[in-house]
Amino acid sequence: MAAEELVNSSHWGAFTASLDEQGLSVKPDPADPDPSELLRNIPASFDKGVRVLHPSVRRGWLDDGPGPSTRRGSDDYVEVSWDRALDLLAAELERVRSTYGNPAIFGGSYGWASAGRFHHAQSQIHRFLNTIGGYTRSVHSYSHGASSVLLPHIVGDEAPLYRPTTWNVLSEHTDLFVCFGGVPAKNFQINAGGISRHTVRESLEDARARGAEFVTISPLADDLATVIDAQWISINPATDTALILALCWVLLSEGLCDLEFVDKYTVGFEEFARYLRGQSDGIAKTPGWAATICGVDASTIADLARRMAGCRTMVTTSWSLQRARFGEQPVWASIALAAFLGQIGLPGGGFGHGYGSTGGMGAGRLPYPLPTFHQGVNPVNDFIPVARISDMLLHPGSTYDFNGQSRVYPDTKLIYWAGGNPFHHHQDLVRLRAGFQQPDTVVVHEPFWTATARHADIVLPATTTLERNDIGCGRYDDIMTAMQQVASPVGESLSDYAILTKLSKRLAVEEQFTEGRDEWGWLEHIYERWRESIPDQFTPNENFAQFWAARHLDLPGADSKHVLYEDFRSDPEKFRLATPSGRIEISSPTIARFGYDDCPPHPTWLAPAETVAVGTGPYPLCLVANNPASRLHSQLDNGAVSVESKVLGREPIRLNPADATAREIKAGDLVLVRSDTGRMLAGAILDDRVRANVVQISTGAWFDHSSPEVAACIHGNPNVLTRDAGSSKLTQGSTGQLVRVEVEVYRGEAPDVVVHDQRLWMHPA
Known part of the structure; x- marks a missing residue:
């Protein structure tokens, strides 16, 4: 008898899976026009060579007790029973809370462990820690941490990161795509929460068939490999800002800058224009000046500026550009460039930040929230920017600057990590190893023996997506998927929820954490609560049991014709941006007041060491x-x-x-x-x-x-x-x-x- 095919979902696509004596078989959703090859990785989820099979405690911690240790990352592990592991952990949490307070607990999680809404590791661990008094948290992301802080100063919020002009509009209206960092095909196969239909490739092909032209500006030609005849402007890495400034100089000096637009919709133009002309620093930002920095011919730069001014142009910057020293500058400069062109708020024109960075960027966004497992309220105010974890661990009590504030790193005694792998995301891993040796205790929930697990004191085996039930959906997707359990848990693995339920009972907060529900009870609860909360015109007729039996649910209402800042353009007084001026801030008085030497008050060429x-x-x-x-x-x-x-x-x-x-x-x-x-x-x-x-x-x-x-x-x-x-x-x-x-x-x-x-x-x- 053939094994039953069950539906499931991942960040890289929906699929069906079946398990028999031959192993796991995974098939893409037949309705997906461009399914991701990454689905072939999924059978390795059951590879016992990399799975954490039993609760394990690092020998040195078990023998010597909590404390800093240089043996983390190289020590042996002792397999113990679940009861012993959880008793040890509960006692350690109590010790740290009572001795140092809850700010000494760092709740680490990065949110990509599963596409499911309930078994979302970040929500699980944060909810648990909030029930016991809170934790120190991280803010923003490695993907776009610089942009997340910068954009509210420039355009008032993070709308360019989450609601850019949709691909349906671009494929119909854009004549010229100028892509700083390209639109990499490898990235648009991914979307947080799942992606049921991969359509970006089709949108690019539709635009090209209509006659749109593409320019990719990158040191890598295949950052826009999906468009065969795209023009590749090969540029020195991290010099995009210099090229953008030169484009602005051409527009300004040749009378191609839309002065009416910048006067009506922006502030700070004159200060920036003086910088471009060289009146403030003695260096005119000409194509010849940029050419020596970027390794791009001056004539190529000037010709590109004229082409951009002559048609409907979309200026895009990938998230990758801001993951560098002075990474704020290319993002800010690209917004200034789009303002000079005067096309912000027009269909197919303006700027976007992140096209191709994930499959969700440019997809229609649903006008209502998705089901969630509520995290509760964290009473601890301490936080760090996500990329500063080594600094926090190595220099507790030291001060640092962040977004106009002088902040102090907390003294972390216990790291509790569930979901995510900082030994993937973080820089200088030798330094991170030294940081992980400082706390008294490191606790990790993990299905696999990742480097993070191998630097922990208590390692608790967690199930994968295939070993539990869940609800899958993403904010840029229009299908909800019943993520059906395909296999029994490997080894002694438990879900994060089951682990934290047992732990919460030991700490006398079980009712607060679980509200009396098991996995199935929570899935039904968050679905029905969601169904009751969304606007009537979008409310599905299917109750939870019907949804689960049907396996899929269409989510209507996504805005597939969204144009970024269309309302602002139509009436900048009625639809003021959330900046101090209510306009796009080409120069920011707020940032000027901070006085940072590495982030001036307008887009500026600052040379990273990588370019010299x-x-x-x-x-x-x-x-x-x-x-x-x-x-x-x-x-x-x-x-x-x-x-x-x-x-x-x-x-x-x-x-x-x-x-x-x-x-x-x-x-x-x-x-x-x-x-x-x-x-x-x-x-x-x-x-x-x-x-x-x-x-x-x-x-x-x-x-x-x-x-x-x-x-x-x-x-x-x-x-x-x-x-x-x-x-x-x-x-x-x-x-x-x-x-x-x-x-x-x-x-x-x-x-x-x-x-x-x-x-x-x-x-x-």
């Missing part, structure tokens, strides 16, 4: 560490698509053939990559789509520090190379996108990568 004298010095190459095509972040790095992408079992690094020849590197060689921060091994690929003096490697290879005498990571995790510094004092965003490196053939004996098989690194008790 590229091709020279001890680290002549600029490494671009972008998101992977073979997995989501570091998830299922042991999956089929991810493993097939490896070279000699390592993450592939792409080099321009000329750079490879100069270093006697051949395709398939094992190479050593060095920066002033660290060393890693990788497998070489030669590719002329990579600009000269640039190399590219994706993030997400599981951190393997098993051979430190060779390299900090022998598997190819680029975050052993990147510097742990904030983008600026204003935002303190991540700067992990770029780092200067040198690459050479590795001549020694190649150590084995061990992180995909716990038998190779774990010493059983």
Whole structure:
């Protein structure tokens, strides 16, 4: 008898799955026009070589008790019963709360563990910690931390990140797409909460068939590989701001700037114009000036400015551009450029931030909220910007600047992490390892022996999406999916909810945490509560039982014809932006008052170290560490698509053939990559789509520090190379996108990568 096919969902698409004696079979939803290949990674969820099978306690913590330890990340683990693990954890939580207070607990979670609305690890752990008095939290994201802080100062809120002009409008009206950072196909297969229909590729093809032209400005030609005849302007990394300033200079000097628009809808134009002309610093921001910085011909820059002024133009900047030192500047400059063109609020014109960064960017947004597992209220006010976790752990009590405030890092005694892997997202992983050695206790819920789990004291085995029931839906998707349990939990795994229910009982807050409901009770409750709360015209007829039986539910009402700032353009007084002036702030008096030397009050060229004298010095190459095509972040790095992408079992690094020849590197060689921060091994690929003096490697290879005498990571995790510094004092965003490196053939004996098989690194008790 054939195994029953059950429906489920992931951040990279809906699917059906069945499990039999041959293993797990996964099929994409047949209604998806462009399903993601990443679905082939899913069967690796059941790989016992990487699964946490039993509650485990680090030997040193078990023997010596809580306290800082240099053994985290290299110690043995002792498997214990659930009762013992939870008793130990409950006692430790009580000790920390009573001795140091709840601000000493850092509640870590990044929200990408599941596409489900109930088994959302971030909601689960935060709700639990709120029931016991709260926790120190992180704010914003590694993806767009700089933009999230900057945009409210410039346009009043984060609308460009969450409600850009939709693809349906762009494909009909845009004549010229100018894409700083491209529109990478590898990213638009992903959407937080799920993506039932992958349609971005189709939108791009429709626009091109209508006659729209595309320009991608990037050191990587394949950042817009979906449009075959796109013009590639090959640019030095992190120099986009200089090019944008020169485009603005051309518009201004040739009378192509829409002065009526900037006068009516913006403030700060004159101050910025003086800077462009060189009246404030003696340097006119001409195409000739930019050419020496960007490595782009001055004539190419000038011609592009004129083309942009002559048609309906969409200026796009990818999220990747702001993940660098001074990452605020290209985003701010691109908004100023769009204002100069005067097309903001017109169909197909203006600016967007993040097209291609996820599949949801540019999709229609639902006009009502989605079902949620309520997190409660956190009474602790302490927080850190998400990319400053190492600073917090290594320098408790020290001050730092953030968005006009002087803040103090809390003294963290206990890290409680569920969902997410900071040893993927964070920079300078050797420094992060040192930070993780400082607290008294680190607790992790994890299905897999990730680097985060291997740096924890108490590791609690958590189920995956396939081992529980849930409700899947995303804010940029119009289908709700019944995520049906496909298999029994692996080993002794429990869901985060089941773990926290048992723990809450030990801490006498079970009723507050569970409200008397089990998993099935919560799924029905959050569905029915959602059904009652949304506007009547959108309320589905199906009750929870009917939805579950039908497996899918259409979600009506998505605004598929949204134009960013259309209302503001129609009446800037009635629809004032939430800035001090009510307008777009090309120059910001608020930021000027902060007095930050690394974030001036208007878009400014500030040279990151990655741009200075590229091709020279001890680290002549600029490494671009972008998101992977073979997995989501570091998830299922042991999956089929991810493993097939490896070279000699390592993450592939792409080099321009000329750079490879100069270093006697051949395709398939094992190479050593060095920066002033660290060393890693990788497998070489030669590719002329990579600009000269640039190399590219994706993030997400599981951190393997098993051979430190060779390299900090022998598997190819680029975050052993990147510097742990904030983008600026204003935002303190991540700067992990770029780092200067040198690459050479590795001549020694190649150590084995061990992180995909716990038998190779774990010493059983």
